[in-house]
Amino acid sequence: MSMSRTERLVVIGGDAAGMSAASQARRMRGPDELEIVAFERGHFSSYSACGIPYWVGGDVPERDRLIARSPAEHRERAIDLRMRTEVTEIDVAGGRVRSLDLETGAEEWTSYDKLVIATGARPIRPDLPGVDAPGVHGVQTLDDGQALLDTLATTEGRRAVVVGAGYIGVEMAEALINRGYEVTVVNRGKEPMSTLDPDMGRLVHTAMENLGITMVNDAEITKLLTGDAGRVRAVATEDAEYPADVVVLGIGVRPETTLARAAGLPLGEHGGLLTDLAMRVRGHENIWAGGDCVEVLDLISGRERHIALGTHANKHGQVIGSNVGGGYATFPGVVGTAVSKVCDLEIARTGLREKDAHRAGLRFEAVTIESTSRAGYYPDADLMTVKMLAERRTGRLLGVQIVGGEGAAKRVDIAAVALTAGMTVEQMTSLDLGYAPPFSPVWDPILVAARKAVTAVRRSAP
Template sequence: MIGGDAAGMSAASQARRRRSADDLSIVAFERGRFTSYSACGIPYWVGGLVEERDELIARTPGVFHSDYDIDVRTRHEVVDIDLERREVVAVALDEGRREVRQPFDQLVYATGAVPVHPQWAEEGIAGVFGVQTLDDGDALHAWLLRDPKPKHAVVVGGGYIGVEMAEAMINRGLAVTLVERGEQPMSTVDPDMGALVADKLRSLGIEVLSGRAVTGLDHRGGVVSAVHTDEGSIPADIVVLGLGIKPNTTLARTAGLSLGPTGGVRVDLRMRVIDAPGVWAVGDCVESVHRVTGRPVHIPLGTHANKQGRVAGINIGGGYATFPGVIGTAVTRVCDLEVARTGLLSKEAEAAGFSFVTASVESTNRAGYFPGADPMTIKLLAERGTGRLLGAQIVGRSEAAKRIDPLAVALWNKMTVEDMVGLDLGYAPPYAPVWDPVLIAARKAVEALGIPDR
C-alpha cells in the first residue's frame, strides 16, 4: 500500500478480512505520521470545535499492527515504483532517508491528492499553508499558537476548504480576508447560490473579495507579511491556500501508470489500473466516471475514497466488487449556514451538452408556524424533453443540507422531476412543511419544463 489514509487502509483492512496474515502479507507505507484520519475534520479542530487532534484519528498504526496484522510504516516516503522488478523503493524520513526496497505481488496506489500551489506560494515563505493532510493541519495549528500570535489571516480560494478555514480563523479571533478569483465563493454551487454563502461570510465579519487574483506575497525575515492581488495588498500573518487540489500522480506518471484527462489514474470498475496487471489505485489520486454525463471526473471526497478502497480490498482478498461511479454529492457548513450539491452545476450541464431548465424555490425546514422554522433555497436542474433530474443545490440553515440526500437518490436512479413530485417523504411540523421543500422544487421544475399540471 502506498498511502495510509482512508482509501489505502480501507483496502488493506478489507483484504485482511478475507485473507489471513499467513496467506497475505500487507505492508503500508505512509509519508506522514498518521493513518486513517478525517481530513474533513481538520478545519473544525483548527477552529476549536473539536478539542483534540487525535479525535480525528479512526485507527492508529499500532491498531493496524495489533488487530489487523498490517505492517504500517509511517514517515516512509515511496520514491519509486519498479513494475518490472515488482518492488517499491521508499526512504525512511526519520532515519537519514535510509532506503527500503519492498517487493510486491499486488500494489495499491493510494497517494491521495495535493493542494494546488501557484508559483507565488512555492517561495519557501513561512506562514503559508495548504491543508490536505493531518500533518498539514498540525503545522497550521502550531502556527496559530506561536508567539506573537498571528492577527490577520488571508484565505486564498473560496471552495470547501477556503470557506471552512475562513470560519476557523474567525473562531480563533483573527481578522480574516477571503480572496476568490471567481464571481462568488463556493464555486461548487452556481453563482446565485454562492452569493448566499458570501452574504453569510460577510455577516461573520469576514471580508470577501471576489473577482480578485493573488499575484504574490511579501515577507519580513522569511515570514509572510502581506498578500498582493491585482487590486492591491492585504496584510497577513498567516495565509491558507484553498485553491483546490489535484491528484497526486507524480509517482504514477514516472512508473508509466495510465493517467486520464483529469490527471487522475485510470482504473476499471474493480479499481485495477488500466494496462498494469496487479496494480490497483483508489481514492483522491484516481479519476471516476460521472453517472450523469458518463465522462471521467476527479471528485476527491472521503466517501468515494473509502468505497473505492473497500472495492479494491475485496477484490485483492479474492472476492468480487465494483465501484459504480459518482454524482458529486457533497455538503459543508459555514457557521449556521448549510450548503449542499449533487449532480451537475449549470456550467457543467452546459459543457456536457444538455438542454435544461432551472427552478429555484425558497421554503422552510419546518412548518412555518413551528418554532425554529428557518429558510432554505433549493435549486434544481432538469433536462428538457425527458424531465430527468440533472443536479440540485441547497443553501439554508438547520436541517437544510441533508435534504440533498433524497435528491441524490433520485438523481442516482435517473428519476424525472415529475416522478419526484409524488415521492412519499416524511411529514410532521417539527421536521417539514406539509409540502417538503424538495417536493416544492420538483413541482416548480415541472412547471419550468412546461408539463401540464395533472
C-alpha cells in the same frame, strides 16, 4: 503436496483508501495467505482530513479525535504499516517499489504480487513569489493542520488571509473567525463556492460577510510579500495588498500521481489515475488505485471527474480490498454530492451545475424556490433556497443545490438518490417523504422544487 506461496500486497498511502483496502483484504485473507506491507510518509494513519478545519477552529478539541485507527492498531491486525516512509519509485516491470525511511535515510526495494496506490491529493500551491514563506499553510494532512496550529499559537498578529473560497477555503475562514482572527478571503471566482452556480454562491457570500469575513471576489493573487525573518506579511493582487500574519491556501487539490506518472501508469485529463469498475488500474492486472489520486465516473455527464472526498476514498478501499482478497466488488461512479457549512448556513449540492450541463450538451430548465425547513408555524423554522435542474423533454433530474439554515444540507441526499436512480422530476413529486411539522412543511422543499421543475419542463415542450 506443495505449500502455496504467501502473496504480498504492498499499499502506498496510510490514510482512508489505502488502509481501508488493507483492512478489508486482511478480513478476507489471513497472514499465512497474504502478507500486507503499507507505507505512509506522514506521522499519522487512517485520519479524517475533512475534520481538520473543525479541529483548527476548536469544534474538535484534540487531534487524536480525528484518527480512526492508529499505526499500532493496524499492526495488531498483521498489517506491516511503516510510518515516515516514502515510496520514491514504482518498478512495474519488476513488481517492486523503492522506499525511503525519512528518519534514517535508509532506502530499500520491496517486491509485491499486488499493489495498491493510495497516494491521495496535494494542495495546489501557486508558483508565486513568497508562497513557501513561513506563515503560509496548506491543510491537506494532519501534519499540515498541526503546523498551522503551531503557527497560530506563536503568531502575535491576528490578521489572516485565506486564498480560495471552495470547501476548504470557506471552512478555514470560519475556523479562523472562531479563533478570533480578522479574516479576508481572496477568491478568483465571481462568488464563493464555485461548486455552486453563482446565484447560489451569492447566498454564501452574504452569509460570510455577515460573519465579519471580508470577501474579495474576482481577484487573482500575484505574490505573497514577506517581512521580518522572511515571514509572510501580506498577500498582493494586481489592485491591492491585504496584510496577513498567517495565510491559508484553500485553492483546492490535485491528484498526487507523481509516482504513477513516472511509472507510466494511465492518467486522465485531471491528472488522476484511471481505473476500471473494480478499481484496477487500466491495463494492469495486479495494480489497484483509490481515493484522492484517482478519477471517477460522473454518472450524470458520463465524464471522468476528480473529487477528493473521504466518503469515496473509503468506498474505493472496500472495493479494492474485496478484489485483492479474492472476492468481487465494483465502484460504479458518483453523482457529485457534497455538503458544507458556514456558521449556521448549510450548503449542499449534487449532480450538475448549469455550466456542467451546458458542457455535456444537455438542454435543461433551471428553477429556484424558497421554503422553510419545518412547518412555517413551528418554532425555529429556517429559510432555505433550492435550485433544481431538469432535462428538457425527458424531465430527468440533472442537479440540485441547496443553501439555507438547519436541515438544508442533508436534504440533498434525497436528490442524490433520485439522480442515481435516474428519476424524472415528475416521479420525484410523488416521493413518500417523511412529514411532521418539526421536520418539514407538508410539501418538502425538494418536492416544491420538483413541482416547479415539472411546470418548467412542460412549458418548454415543443
